[in-house]
Amino acid sequence: MRILVFALALFLQMDRSVWDGVYSDAQAARGKNGYTSACASCHGETLGGRGQTPPLVGSEFLKGWEGQSLNDLFEKIQATMPADAPGRLGRDENADILAYILSSNKYPAGRDELSPEGTALQRIRIESAPSKK
Ligand code: HEC
Secondary structure (H helix, E strand, C coil): CHHHHHHHHHHHHCCEECCCCCCCHHHHHHHHHHHHHHCHHHHCCCCCCECCECCCCCHHHHHHHCCCEHHHHHHHHHHHCCCCCCCCCCHHHHHHHHHHHHHHCCCCCCCCCCCCCHHHHCCEECCCCCCCC
């Protein structure tokens, strides 16, 4: 019974993954503009990182977030980035930038935009490779 409840909680919490088309192309295009003006100076035009600043694309970046929810990544950005002015950007703008980060990591786009709501972001799991269903 306890295992069942645990499995159900897990299922309800993270029933989608970044492979399920969780952002739209139009949103990622908006996010690219936001990224270029607020993030690229440190993380680089192509998100590859620069000096002490880590990349936001690639296996090393994804490994660090494997199994966590998009809300964890979103909150990291919302609370601490841009590093020279934390919290300067609104939730909508950060959701757009997160969509751009997902598209840059070659996750598929879908019909709907990525919501800036924590409850929605919490349900989406970060996976470097699609899980076998
Ligand atoms: C002034 C330089 C600077 C700017 C501008 C900046 N960052 Fe960062 N960022 C850093 C540094 C340095 C780190 C590593 C330390 C840390 O994790 O806080 C980092 C870490 C991160 C991480 C965690 C990376 C990981 O591998 O876990 C994310 C995500 C991130 N930044 C996103 C953004 C986004 C999105 C923006 C634009 C809204 C942005 N950053 C703007 C310097 C910057």
